[in-house]
Amino acid sequence: MLFDEEMMLLALAEAQKAYDIGEIPVGAVIVDDEEKIISKGYNRRERDNSPVAHAEIIAIEKAAYFKKNWRLNDCTLYVTLEPCPMCAGAISNARIKRVVYGAFDEKGGALSSLFNLYELPLNHAPMVRSRVLERECGEILSKFFKNLRS
């Protein structure tokens, strides 16, 4: 299995942790240039009563804490769902080198769906790859919302 796909499987395992506690299932993993896993996170908005507790923010906070540096410029962030404006902004603020995501978020995605934040003249814009394990990343969300409605 290729490295991006392997890391997205780990992000999907994080999304499953969110699913298991009734949170919208989104997961993230941060990896450095040496392919070392620095941090993981999953959505905990309801559990933590926190509007900023998205998978990406949790993984970014942990990674910066671990590296004792707010600059994560040697890092790639893997996330199962296209980041929202808050998370896309946080990724830029953290100087993350590359973002890889799975499914598109048609209603709230800030890298392609709603708009592309990184086309604006920000201090820093990462490289972006989308559609990695797109089907699997979308399916866990569909399953969650289907159960919620029934």
Add this chain to the structure above:
Amino acid sequence: MLFDEEMMLLALAEAQKAYDIGEIPVGAVIVDDEEKIISKGYNRRERDNSPVAHAEIIAIEKAAYFKKNWRLNDCTLYVTLEPCPMCAGAISNARIKRVVYGAFDEKGGALSSLFNLYELPLNHAPMVRSRVLERECGEILSKFFKNLRS
């Protein structure tokens, strides 16, 4: 003194705390519908080694923790500087009713300068007021960057 200006003075006092520890001086205050102060925050990016430790995020996290609810829909956020994309996104995610800011951030502001995030079809967009104590909010930043260069 009018209420918005009074709250912005408190946000400026928060910005001064950031200034005093060598952080870019930005401060924020969150107030509810009954004009009760719920939380305060100031930029701690370097001190906390955290790329997300902007004044707004800290104030939002504290307010949600205090209210035991990620929805801050009865709240107004006061901040000395126009929010960046991350913070503008967090304000929307938190369903904050109204944002009041002081100085414009020509290079990174997401409510007017770089673009206006709230013109996009987000789940929630707050009301916005700008230029409250604009001169004072800008001056503390100018003083900080002038000292930094010399």
